[in-house]
Amino acid sequence: MFDDRLPKLPIVLSSAKSYLGACVYQKKKSLFGKTTYYNFRLRINKRMDLPEAEIEDIIIHEMIHYYIAYNGIKDTSAHGQVFKKLMNDINERWGRHITLSRKMSADEKEQLCGNKRRPHVVAVVHFKNGKTGIKQLPRVHQKIIAFCNALSKVTEIASFTLYVSDEPYFNRFPTSTALKIYFVEKDILSKQLDTAKELVIVGDKVVFRK
Ligand SMILES: [Zn+2]
Numbered sequence: 035m036f037d038d039r040l041p042k043l044p045i046v047l048s049s050a051k052s053y054l055g056a057c058v059y060q061k062k063k064s065l066f067g068k069t070t071y072y073n074f075r076l077r078i079n080k081r082m083d084l085p086e087a088e089i090e091d092i093i094i095h096e097m098i099h100y101y102i103a104y105n106g107i108k109d110t111s112a113h114g115q116v117f118k119k120l121m122n123d124i125n126e127r128w129g130r131h132i133t134l135s136r137k138m139s140a141d142e143k144e145q146l147c148g149n150k151r152r153p154h155v156v157a158v159v160h161f162k163n164g165k166t167g168i169k170q171l172p173r174v175h176q177k178i179i180a181f182c183n184a185l186s187k188v189t190e191i192a193s194f195t196l197y198v199s200d201e202p203y204f205n206r207f208p209t210s211t212a213l214k215i216y217f218v219e220k221d222i223l224s225k226q227l228d229t230a231k232e233l234v235i236v237g238d239k240v241v242f243r244k
Pocket of ligand 1: 113
């Protein structure tokens, strides 16, 4: 897209609440007023679980900023005429859907900014291959029990435990009863579970473990 004319640059994962992607760099002015740009990095937000193509579009958007700054091109504004032309050309030529600013749904805003505490029912699943995953479940007894019954039939699973937690960490995981488990880092998860309460199934009810 950029004719192989941009040097590779670091992509830094970010937890910022204000943007999905950003191209950051430093500026210096020489004695004679010439500005040079250096130390380019792309910052990409990791708070949101977006489809791959959308993440790519965010990266390409930021690379257009990189292209403009790296080549010292003057634009009419941050997303000025030069930016728009490059963006439209790439969209047309490569079938992308890059936009000037991505509109976020209420749910995405919550993922990005949400650190509200609300109770989550979470199944922590240990696989026989050593991996750990989690699943956020609806807070409905029958649905939790049906999900656990389905889980216990999966041969790749060694064990699973139910918890209730109000840690905002869990806000990012979708709630459903589909057998789709999200793999997570064990260390990170175990910290999040410090304040969690364990749940057990007794008859047709899900109750706190005594
Ligand atoms: Zn931009």
